[in-house]
Each structure stands twice: as structure tokens, then as C-alpha cells.
Amino acid sequence: AVGAVLVSRGDATTVERSKVTPHAVAAGVAPAVSGGTSSMQLRGGTRSQLDLLSQILGGVDCNLFLDARIGTPPAGFEAAPRFGELGSAWLYLTLKADGTEAGLVQPDWEASIVAGAFRDLAHAASLPDVLGYSVQLVFPNGLASALDSTAIAEPFSHRVTQQDADALANARGRLASLEHVRGSSERVLHAAAPAIVETITTDDPQAFVSRYSSLQEVFGDLANYDATLVRVVDGNGKLVALSGFATRVGVGGGWIRPDVAPSRQTAGQTLLTPQGG
Structure with a gap:
């Protein structure tokens, strides 16, 4: 179960969640993410964009996320309609990682889930189209990875009909x-x-x-x-x-x-x- 509270602070929104994720794991295997309480800031964008992003983050392992910002594309990225790369908005995500090679996979994966969902649902809601996203990982020693930026060229609104x-x-x-x-x-x-x-x-x-x-x-x-x-x-x-x-x-x-x-x-x-x- 995930509960979310939006707290407005000027041009930022803090998302505070108490998260419990039931996970019946195989014998001897610890869950990838444990329950707990997390707090992160959502910044930039409009109120409608921030509300949508908060809703999306409530459906993933939010304890991995440290910061999310809606802004403009980084230098070198611009819309390229002939390649299916559309939009003027950009999503910046900061997540925790444990510093091992294996530990890079799940944070990157969850960031891509959030980015894809935000892009498709924003388009469906007639909000500014999202051209792509950037991910930065923060390690236990306090060091951070370089920003990894990706323009999204997939068709909008991937249809998943299963519940x-x-x-x-x-x-x-x-x-x-x-x-x-x-x-x-x-x-x-x-x-x-x-x-x-x-x-x-x-x-x-x-x-x-x-x-x-x-x-x-x-x-x-x-x-x-x-x-x-x-x-x-x-x-x-x-x-x-x-x-x-x-x-x-x-x-x-x-x-x-x-x-x-x-x-x-x-x-x-x-x-x-x-x-x-």
C-alpha cells in the first residue's frame, strides 16, 4: 500500500510516502527494496504535471528516488519529429544505487518506467509532450554518476490491456x-x-x-x-x-x-x- 501527501513549498512539491511492499520472496532471497518512509522533492513544471508525476511515482519503488524535476531538454537534445522524438519537456530523475555493477540495473529500470509512463500519460492528458529523460545515480559514499540522458522515440500510448x-x-x-x-x-x-x-x-x-x-x-x-x-x-x-x-x-x-x-x-x-x- 502506498500513501502520498503533497506539500507545496514555493515552486517545489515534496512527496512524502509511507510505503509497504508485500513481497513473498524465494527462499533465502531478500526483497530488492524494503518498506519504509521516503521523502523526495518534485520540482518544476505546472501543478498538473507535478500531480501526474506524483501519481506515477506512487506506483513504483519510491524509496529509490531522491529527486524529480520537470524542465527543458539538456544541451544537444531537441525534437526530431522524423525520428518520433517529440516534445519540449524533459524529466530529470535522481535515484539511489548501491555502487555495484548489478546495483545499477534496477534504479535505471525504475527510472525508465517512470519516464515512459509520464511521457505517455502527459500526452494523453494534453500536457506538454516529454522529449526524454535524464538519470543520475547517487552512491553510498556520496558520489554521483554523470547525467545519463535519453530521448524517447517510441510511439505514444503503448497499450497494455492486462490488469x-x-x-x-x-x-x-x-x-x-x-x-x-x-x-x-x-x-x-x-x-x-x-x-x-x-x-x-x-x-x-x-x-x-x-x-x-x-x-x-x-x-x-x-x-x-x-x-x-x-x-x-x-x-x-x-x-x-x-x-x-x-x-x-x-x-x-x-x-x-x-x-x-x-x-x-x-x-x-x-x-x-x-x-x-
Whole structure:
């Protein structure tokens, strides 16, 4: 359950949330994000834009987010209609990350969910179109990453017709046909439509990542979801691989543990080519 309170302070809005995320995890695996209370500032834009952004952030792991600002595109980015890059607004997001290679995947993934949802829902509400977004990650030592900026060229209003329960059932149904799976758990995020976080426990990490070199294929047709994140862990709960894809922005990223990486993959990375059905 997520509760949100908007507190106006001049040209900024503070979003204060008390968040509890039920997550029945596989044996020995800690949830990716724990419950707690978070507070972040939403800045820039109009009241309607800020209200929409607050609504969207209420559907993701808001404890990861530190700051969100609606502004104009950074230098070097401008609308390019022939490529489907439209709009004059830009979303700037700052998130926490743990500083490991694997720890970069989920914050980037959740930022792309928020950006894609904000772009599509703003367009549907006749608010200024969003050309793209920038992400900055802040690490435990206080250092921050360089700003990573992306213009979005996907068509507006990606259609996801499934309800949350249907998306969850579909993801679970796919698991029945997978090999080398000992157990699993799932949860749903909802920025604009269902996004699935899947944790899979395997007794044979090498065989699993060799069989499913594109980890996203465990979900089937990615168009059925807003976004998908799969975490693969071994029987001791140690992370084996991680892969995320955000359909509304067409962006994905991943990581694979070097000791189980197939020879055709680079240690520390995982192939992300989406595969349907």
C-alpha cells in the first residue's frame, strides 16, 4: 500500500510516502527494496504535471528516488519529429544505487518506467509532450554518476490491456515451462500499467543462463507489460543475473555474474534481446 501527501513549498512539491511492499520472496532471497518512509522533492513544471508525476511515482519503488524535476531538454537534445522524438519537456530523475555493477540495473529500470509512463500519460492528458529523460545515480559514499540522458522515440500510448492480476498470472504461467527453476516469486509495480518483478531461484545457474541467454524471454511477449525485471538467484540466494526492460521507452539493461557467463557473453553483462511468445 502506498500513501502520498503533497506539500507545496514555493515552486517545489515534496512527496512524502509511507510505503509497504508485500513481497513473498524465494527462499533465502531478500526483497530488492524494503518498506519504509521516503521523502523526495518534485520540482518544476505546472501543478498538473507535478500531480501526474506524483501519481506515477506512487506506483513504483519510491524509496529509490531522491529527486524529480520537470524542465527543458539538456544541451544537444531537441525534437526530431522524423525520428518520433517529440516534445519540449524533459524529466530529470535522481535515484539511489548501491555502487555495484548489478546495483545499477534496477534504479535505471525504475527510472525508465517512470519516464515512459509520464511521457505517455502527459500526452494523453494534453500536457506538454516529454522529449526524454535524464538519470543520475547517487552512491553510498556520496558520489554521483554523470547525467545519463535519453530521448524517447517510441510511439505514444503503448497499450497494455492486462490488469495487474492478469499480468501476474501470465508471468507465473510462463514459469511452468522453464527449465532449471527451483522456485520463484513475483510482484507488480504500476506506474501506468502492470510491470512485473520476477525472482527466479535456480539450482543450476550455468545451465539456466546458457538456456535463457536473453533473460527477458522468460516473460514471453514483452508488449503485454509496461516493463519487466527478472532476478535470477542460486540455491544460496546469491544473485546470478539481472535483466530489466521498459517497453514504453524501449530501453533495457542487465548484469550477469562473471563465473556463470556463457562464453558468448561479456562477464558482468547479460544479453537483452527481447523475444516474444
